[in-house]
Structure formats: structure tokens, C-alpha cells
Amino acid sequence: MASIIVFFVCLVSLVQSYPKSSYFQDEFQHNDYFDHQHHHHYHHDHEDNEISNTLVLSHVIFRHGNRTPDSFQELYPNDPYLNETYYPYGLGQLTNAGKLREYSIGTSLRFRYKSFLNDLFLPSEVEAISTDYNRTKASLELALAGLFPTKNEQIWNPDILWQPVPYNYLPRSEDKVLLGVLCPNFLKEYDEVERSLEYRNKLKKFRKVFNYVAKNSGLNVTTFQHIYNLYFGLSTEEEYGLVLPQWTEKVWPDIITDLAMKEYSVMMATQNLRKLASGYFLKKILADTKAKMLNTNNEKKIYLYSAHENNVAQFLIMLGVFEPHIPNYGAHVIVELHQINGEYGFKVFYQNYNSEEPEQMQIPNCEAFCEFGKFVELFRSFIPDDSLCGN
Numbered sequence: 001m002a003s004i005i006v007f008f009v010c011l012v013s014l015v016q017s018y019p020k021s022s023y024f025q026d027e028f029q030h031n032d033y034f035d036h037q038h039h040h041h042y043h044h045d046h047e048d049n050e051i052s053n054t055l056v057l058s059h060v061i062f063r064h065g066n067r068t069p070d071s072f073q074e075l076y077p078n079d080p081y082l083n084e085t086y087y088p089y090g091l092g093q094l095t096n097a098g099k100l101r102e103y104s105i106g107t108s109l110r111f112r113y114k115s116f117l118n119d120l121f122l123p124s125e126v127e128a129i130s131t132d133y134n135r136t137k138a139s140l141e142l143a144l145a146g147l148f149p150t151k152n153e154q155i156w157n158p159d160i161l162w163q164p165v166p167y168n169y170l171p172r173s174e175d176k177v178l179l180g181v182l183c184p185n186f187l188k189e190y191d192e193v194e195r196s197l198e199y200r201n202k203l204k205k206f207r208k209v210f211n212y213v214a215k216n217s218g219l220n221v222t223t224f225q226h227i228y229n230l231y232f233g234l235s236t237e238e239e240y241g242l243v244l245p246q247w248t249e250k251v252w253p254d255i256i257t258d259l260a261m262k263e264y265s266v267m268m269a270t271q272n273l274r275k276l277a278s279g280y281f282l283k284k285i286l287a288d289t290k291a292k293m294l295n296t297n298n299e300k301k302i303y304l305y306s307a308h309e310n311n312v313a314q315f316l317i318m319l320g321v322f323e324p325h326i327p328n329y330g331a332h333v334i335v336e337l338h339q340i341n342g343e344y345g346f347k348v349f350y351q352n353y354n355s356e357e358p359e360q361m362q363i364p365n366c367e368a369f370c371e372f373g374k375f376v377e378l379f380r381s382f383i384p385d386d387s388l389c390g391n
Helices: 002-016 096-112 134-147 184-195 197-204 207-217 224-239 246-250 254-261 263-267 271-293 309-319 372-382
Strands: 055-063 126-130 302-307 332-340 343-351
Touching (some): 055 096, 055 271, 096 134, 134 302, 184 197, 197 207, 207 224, 224 254, 254 263, 263 309, 271 302, 271 343, 302 309, 309 372, 343 372
Parallel strands (some): 055 302, 126 302
Antiparallel strands (some): 055 332, 332 343
16 A cells, blocks of 8 residues: 555656534525525635734644545446446545545645745644545545645655655544444434425425435435435546436436435434534644644644545535535545734634635635634534434
8 A cells, every 4th residue: 555655646746846403494595594695605715825924723624535445435236337346446535636636736826825834844843633435535645745744854765756755533422422323322313304295395395306316226215315326426427437227317417416415414314313423523724723722732734634524514514615616536624723913813714626726615604714712712612512423
């Protein structure tokens, strides 16, 4: 594995030389939680193309790179490619396109922070964390390779401008920060939402589509989650160059994508689900930020998190800046701590590759530079107790 990464990096280097009273509102366009309000819209902050000396700390969470389909959840009984091995990658692994995308996260962050991060990799300045999946671990290795190419005394082989950068991860059952959706209490409350009368009524209008997909795919399609899983199966097969069966033409990509996005509203339907899905991550951001402000981790400059599209979407939903979409491969949210005129505050940026530069997000009820104390007050209700997970 290491030799593959080293070869890849060398090749690239050469080439580049709020609680709700009910579970659900109406559809996204009528839901104030997901509403496209003008103050939620993205806008460019051109002044931040060159990071100023106000930057103190950066937190970055990103989706892994392009991948192959992942096991039985995403494949379906009538799938013509059910026995495809995706050699040499295997199921659920990064493709070469995915490797390039993740490497580019590192190079773009290096450019963004060229006057902020040290030219050399200093372990005390960086914390890198992945979920316990091969594709997120490999994605993090690639991002770190792009962010910290070897220079000067750190060049250990002049033919390989790459160095190993350590990262950490927890077993899935123990990772509340990035995999809170696996918490026992999340799964329990999620199941309660799916069994609720409101949810069942919401599904009725899509019964015809569900039946069509079920008949042709061989799946038992009764929830948005079933469509959500199928979305990734079809999208990854198509990206791999496989021709999708004719029956998909009536529902792919628009209808299935629209239904798949609705799964996010299920995952975030209640206050506790939001706390569990993204609250532990927010809690860590605030704790690490406070430690930096109090100079208890004075050397730390950047936290990197390699995760999944739902992490990105759920975090944007929690911040109140989500516009319905499925985050692209490598999509990332950047939460920067700045100190301006003696005040600490956050600037939040999102890169979904709809534009060249990350776009600044306007957090509702706060300024573009959201003062730290005000940010904490806005999102205090999303911070979970350690025991909420239930493991």
C-alpha cells in the first residue's frame, strides 16, 4: 500500500511540477430548516484568497474521493454488475480519480495556508483523523501528501517528494465524533422516526416511484434510505464507466437523487438525532478552539477530518446553511478561527467544486465573521452529553 501511494505521489508531483415540534416539515423548498434564504447563500470572500495574519486555527472536514460501489447495501438483486470485482481496486475503494481529488484537497489547502502553515511538517501543528474505512484512510493519506510535500531537511529520498504523516482513527463503534450515526441511541431514535405516522404519510406520495424501482431492481423499497443506498450504487457504477440498465432511464439521475437527498431530513429529523449525527463533531471543534484561545494547545494550527458525504451534509444542516444536494467527492467544510480587533470568531467556507475557490457561508443570525461567544450561544443546544450516544 505504501509503495502504491509513494508512486502515485511522485507521479502527481511530476505532472504538476433547533428543536422541532414535529419530525418533518414539507418538502425541502418549504422547510425553513433547509430553506434557500438569501442570507444562507454562498458568496466569495476574495480578501481571504490570501490568508491574512488574523488566522489562528483551521478545522477541515472532507468527503473521501471517488470510489467503487460498496458491498450489498448499494448493489441490488437484479444488478447486471453484481459480480463485478472492480479489480484492482475492490469494493468500496478509491479509484484513481478519487486519489487525484483527495490529493488536490491537500495542495489547495497548502496554497490557501502558504503563509500560515510551516513549510515543513511539524507534528505539533497538525491533527489528522479518519473514520475506520479504507477509503477515508487512503483519502487522508493523499490529502496529507498534498499538504506536506517534503522540503529541505525533510527530503529523505530526492526521487520521492513524499513523507509519511501520521493520522489516527477509532474503531467504528467508538467513534462518536465522526460516526455518531452508529450510536445505539441514534439508531433507536432513527427507527422511531421511520415508524412514525408522519414519516409513513410522507412516503405515500412516492409509492409509485418506490414500486417501480422495487420491481426493476429486485429490492424491497419502502424508505428513503433504500433509495439513498441505491443512489450510491448507481452513481459509482456509472462513474466507473458501466452502462446502467434501461429501466433506470425513467428515474436516473434526477428522481433518485431527489429522493436520496430526503434521507438527510430523516437523519436530522429531531434534536437528538442532530446532536448525535453532528453534535459530537461540533463539540470537538469548540473544545479544540477554546484550548487554542486559552493557549493550552498553542502550537496546533490545523485539524483534518476524513469522513463521508453525510458528515459534510449534516454539519451544513446543523449550521443552518445547507442547500439540498449530495456533497461531491472531496467536498469540504473549512471552519477558520480568526482574531480580528482583539475578538475571536469563526469564518466558515464550503468547497463543493461549483467554483474554483471555497465559498464563504453566511451563518443565520450571525455575521460573516461570527464572534466565538455568539456562535457558541447559537449552537449550544446541539452539544450532546457524553452519555447520549448510549454505548
